[in-house]
Amino acid sequence: xxxxxxxxxxxxxxxxxxxxxxxxxxxxxxxxxxxxxxxxxxxxxxxxxxxxxxxxxxxxxxxxxxxxxxxxxxxxxxxxxxxxxxxxxxxxxxxxxxxxxxxxxxxxxxxxxxxxxxxxxxxxxxxxxxxxxxxxxxxxxxxxxxxxxxxxxxxxxxxxxxxxxxxxxxxxxxxxxxxxxxxxxxxxxxxxxxxxxxxxxxxxxxxxxxxxxxxxxxxxxxxxxxxxxxxxxxxxxxxxxxxxxxxxxxxxxxxxxxxxxxxxxxxxxxxxxxxxxxxxxxxxxxxxxxxxxxxxxxxxxxxxxxxxxxxxxxxxxxxxxxxxxxxxxxxxxxxxxxxxxxxxxxxxxxxxxxxxxxxxxxxxxxxxxxxxxxxxxxxxxxxxxxxxxxxxxxxxxxxxxxxxxxxxxxxxxxxxxxxxxxxxxxxxxxxxxxxxxxxxxxxxxxxxxxxxxxxxxxxxxxxxxxxxxxxxxxxxxxxxxxxxxxxxxxxxxxxxxxxxxxxxxxxxxxxxxxxxxxxxxxxxxxxxxxxxxxxxxxxxxxxxxxxxxxxxxxxxxxxxxxxxxxxxxxxxxxxxxxxxxxxxxxxxxxxxxxxxxxxxxxxxxxxxxxxxxxxxxxxxxxxxxxxxxxxxxxxxxxxxxxxxxxxxxxxxxxxxxxxxxxxxxxxxxxxxxxxxxxxxxxxxxxxxxxxxxxxxxxxxxxxxxxxxxxxxxxxxxxxxxxxxxxxxxxxxxxxxxxxxxxxxx
Amino acid sequence: xxxxxxxxxxxxxxxxxxxxxxxxxxxxxxxxxxxxxxxxxxxxxxxxxxxxxxxxxxxxxxxxxxxxxxxxxxxxxxxxxxxxxxxxxxxxxxxxxxxxxxxxxxxxxxxxxxxxxxxxxxxxxxxxxxxxxxxxxxxxxxxxxxxxxxxxx
Numbered sequence: 001x002x003x004x005x006x007x008x009x010x011x012x013x014x015x016x017x018x019x020x021x022x023x024x025x026x027x028x029x030x031x032x033x034x035x036x037x038x039x040x041x042x043x044x045x046x047x048x049x050x051x052x053x054x055x056x057x058x059x060x061x062x063x064x065x066x067x068x069x070x071x072x073x074x075x076x077x078x079x080x081x082x083x084x085x086x087x088x089x090x091x092x093x094x095x096x097x098x099x100x101x102x103x104x105x106x107x108x109x110x111x112x113x114x115x116x117x118x119x120x121x122x123x124x125x126x127x128x129x130x131x132x133x134x135x136x137x138x139x140x141x142x143x144x145x146x147x148x149x150x151x152x153x154x155x156x157x158x159x160x161x162x163x164x165x166x167x168x169x170x171x172x173x174x175x176x177x178x179x180x181x182x183x184x185x186x187x188x189x190x191x192x193x194x195x196x197x198x199x200x201x202x203x204x205x206x207x208x209x210x211x212x213x214x215x216x217x218x219x220x221x222x223x224x225x226x227x228x229x230x231x232x233x234x235x236x237x238x239x240x241x242x243x244x245x246x247x248x249x250x251x252x253x254x255x256x257x258x259x260x261x262x263x264x265x266x267x268x269x270x271x272x273x274x275x276x277x278x279x280x281x282x283x284x285x286x287x288x289x290x291x292x293x294x295x296x297x298x299x300x301x302x303x304x305x306x307x308x309x310x311x312x313x314x315x316x317x318x319x320x321x322x323x324x325x326x327x328x329x330x331x332x333x334x335x336x337x338x339x340x341x342x343x344x345x346x347x348x349x350x351x352x353x354x355x356x357x358x359x360x361x362x363x364x365x366x367x368x369x370x371x372x373x374x375x376x377x378x379x380x381x382x383x384x385x386x387x388x389x390x391x392x393x394x395x396x397x398x399x400x401x402x403x404x405x406x407x408x409x410x411x412x413x414x415x416x417x418x419x420x421x422x423x424x425x426x427x428x429x430x431x432x433x434x435x436x437x438x439x440x441x442x443x444x445x446x447x448x449x450x451x452x453x454x455x456x457x458x459x460x461x462x463x464x465x466x467x468x469x470x471x472x473x474x475x476x477x478x479x480x481x482x483x484x485x486x487x488x489x490x491x492x493x494x495x496x497x498x499x500x501x502x503x504x505x506x507x508x509x510x511x512x513x514x515x516x517x518x519x520x521x522x523x524x525x526x527x528x529x530x531x532x533x534x535x536x537x538x539x540x541x542x543x544x545x546x547x548x549x550x551x552x553x554x555x556x557x558x559x560x561x562x563x564x565x566x567x568x569x570x571x572x573x574x575x576x577x578x579x580x581x582x583x584x585x586x587x588x589x590x591x592x593x594x595x596x597x598x599x600x601x602x603x604x605x606x607x608x609x610x611x612x613x614x615x616x617x618x619x620x621x622x623x624x625x626x627x628x629x630x631x632x633x634x635x636x637x638x639x640x641x642x643x644x645x646x647x648x649x650x651x652x653x654x655x656x657x658x659x660x661x662x663x664x665x666x667x668x669x670x671x672x673x674x675x676x677x678x679x680x681x682x683x684x685x686x687x688x689x690x691x692x693x694x695x696x697x698x699x700x701x702x703x704x705x706x707x708x709x710x711x712x713x714x715x716x717x718x719x720x721x722x723x724x725x726x727x728x729x730x731x732x733x734x735x736x737x738x739x740x741x742x743x744x745x
Numbered sequence: 746x747x748x749x750x751x752x753x754x755x756x757x758x759x760x761x762x763x764x765x766x767x768x769x770x771x772x773x774x775x776x777x778x779x780x781x782x783x784x785x786x787x788x789x790x791x792x793x794x795x796x797x798x799x800x801x802x803x804x805x806x807x808x809x810x811x812x813x814x815x816x817x818x819x820x821x822x823x824x825x826x827x828x829x830x831x832x833x834x835x836x837x838x839x840x841x842x843x844x845x846x847x848x849x850x851x852x853x854x855x856x857x858x859x860x861x862x863x864x865x866x867x868x869x870x871x872x873x874x875x876x877x878x879x880x881x882x883x884x885x886x887x888x889x890x891x892x893x894x895x896x897x898x
Contacts, residue, residue, distance in 0.1 A: 070843075235834050235837050236823050239845060299767055300771070373841070654883075655878045655880060659878075
């Protein structure tokens with residue numbers, strides 16, 4: 001806290017990623033309570049206590065504003081409200097709710113604050129507070145950064161408690177029984193004589209009294225759901241084909257559209273749709289920004305007609321060939337610009353100016369997101385409003401984007417969020433929905449569904465940012481003593497924000513994430529990031545910068561530990577400065593039986609990476625033979641502080657390991673003639689079932705702060721695998737995907 | 746063209762080469778069958794045709810004429826679950842769930858062919874079904890559980 005200073009506007013702009021775009025910044029706006037979006041449009045006898053609970057005479061609706069992209073967010077959010085409100089599964093329905101500033105994401109401030117504190121004289125506490133204010137003023141509703149649970153954990157239980165106490169007050173007003181003599185159970189208020197009044201029967205009366213504020217939260221020993229195995233609310237629909245996803249939405253009289261925009265992300269010179277015009281089912285062929293769309297009576301017919309159009313695309317504004325992308329990344333190490341010195345403990349430069357230096361260079365390619373449900377949106381442009389049905393992580397950002405196309409103000413753009421068939425960062429982008437709006441705007445009054453073909457989805461994916469690292473280090477007396485890691489990467493947050501209409505500059509915490517925040521103490525440790533500008537547009541990919549930062553740090557550290565002749569687990573434990581991370585690694589080593597003699601062709605590799613505040617250790621066991629490398633076991637230990645659902649968290653951690661391993665094994669996007677060369681899953685498939693190892697999961701709860709788990713188990717997977725391959729074969733792999741260097745069984 | 750889907754006859758007016766997937770989704774409104782890749786690389790569109798698991802994105806409508814087509818909706822319902830669906834629910838396999846219709850249809854066919862499959866047989870038959878969320882450990886466990894339950898029944 002000693003470093004805290006007065007936050008001047010300049011310090012803020014320098015320290016944070018500066019957002020230009022006219023934010024009203026004043027105490028009034030900061031302190032003002034945000035409006036409840038459910039309050040408008042309530043029917044007779046319907047009541048809402050806060051933005052998360054709505055009750056009428058028949059139905060209890062819990063609003064779960066964090067998008068469900070497969071992580072179980074809807075279930076988790078409903079569970080937290082139901083815990084305090086005394087609801088049983090089946091007694092309520094869930095709804096993602098309208099876009100609203102009331103749903104601004106409080107937890108994104110943690111990541112924002114850490115980034116500010118690392119590169120400015122501002123302390124982490126102050127920076128987090130400033131970040132929180134910024135998020136509230138912006139009304140930044142968003143799902144991402146593994147923040148859904150941290151954002152919801154307290155405020156949704158408070159919302160449930162407020163609803164419960166208000167319903168009790170309503171029952172008291174109705175019956176004359178003092179509130180103190182009432183209790184709640186299974187969606188009912190229970191009177192001392194055992195009479196039970198269902199919440200739905202109290203809705204009208206509850207609407208007449210002021211919501212009860214400040215109800216205390218239950219003691220954790222009384223929790224019925226949190227920390228216990230529960231059946232996900234969506235598990236039956238998702239096992240019976242009855243879950244409605246964005247792509248399944250049907251509106252009366254809906255038409256189907258397919259779109260093609262430049263595979264070089266540039267302009268359309270010309271096109272010839274003569275053949276397509278006459279094809280069966282084609283209703284219209286319309287121009288959109290940098291492309292063309294076919295509107296038809298069936299998705300397949302729209303795809304077919306689109307394929308019959310001849311296009312002439314302008315060249316890309318970024319380098320046409322992949323080699324040029326790598327050259328540009330390499331050049332930024334010397335030509336910059338420097339994004340920030342993210343860490344500078346001791347005097348790494350001096351320590352590494354003489355003596356024996358270990359040096360290595362690493363590469364991480366562009367990688368596509370490619371969730372299995374392709375990008376899709378249904379848009380209907382009405383006289384005075386626009387309706388959008390889609391699965392999005394950024395509902396509020398879509399309103400002005402769509403409104404600018406259809407001529408409606410943001411409040412008149414109704415975004416109906418739907419379940420997503422995966423995302424991994426893919427649905428953080430506004431462009432697909434803007435294109436859907438451009439198409440529907442040319443058939444006003446008619447709902448039009450835009451569905452991306454898988455090939456278009458690959459071509460238009462904003463991939464994980466390309467990056468390289470150069471590591472220099474030193475060992476002495478069997479110990480690692482100095483590390484200096486430079487990362488050169490495409491500035492991902494600036495690229496992403498540009499498509500939302502924001503010009504951002506300044507330190508980007510994701511360029512060297514997973515490295516600068518490593519829980520290690522070395523005498524000399526420096527981390528710098530350089531910006532490789534002018535490359536392909538990029539976006540956040542599950543675990544963002546740490547997805548490669550962990551690979552760079554943990555494989556380079558492994559090389560140093562090997563050079564020192566030390567044990568990979570023991571030396572990491574010696575370097576760890578954080579007790580939570582230490583316990584994570586110790587536990588993983590115990591589970592894996594680290595240190596036991598291994599036979600020929602077998603290898604164990606370890607990695608420990610902290611991202612989004614969660615330290616995760618993984619130990620991978622591989623067997624190498626003439627047939628190739630086979631991953632046999634993974635032991636993984638994570639510490640997010642509190643476990644809300646032990647079943648879902650295990651599933652999620654296993655899935656994140658599969659994600660991290662699969663893409664490290666075989667996935668990349670490369671450019672030729674300005675276009676992504678990979679067009680479908682045959683060319684970038686990730687892991688398939690036969691390659692999936694046994695994944696042994698343990699989750700600890702020592703972390704003093706509750707954190708999310710969606711992303712943190714991804715980053716250690718790649719380095720643990722690379723280190724295991726080294727242990728088994730003696731080959732160091734310094735580049736993803738590993739299939740460039742080894743065959744996998 | 747006359748199709749039989751989930752035991753019901755349906756008349757559709759489509760091109761011979763329209764993939765069964767799009768006939769089911771856009772013409773008949775059967776949405777449990779999913780579009781993932783269109784080139785038989787992901788398995789999300791898996792349905793049964795005369796009892797055999799097929800990728801409906803590769804089956805022209807004309808080839809489905811006269812066959813018994815079963816989609817996930819015809820395999821079982823929330824009120825009358827197939828043993829594989831029950832096992833999928835008990836193991837809480839799904840994350841985003843988008844691939845799971847195809848996974849379940851493929852697994853049901855596997856268990857028809859091989860009632861007690863080994864891990865190797867599961868690997869061989871299930872590896873054409875991509876799960877981007879990485880639920881493979883639970884898919885394996887659910888298939889073994891369904892196999893055991895079907896043996897008892």
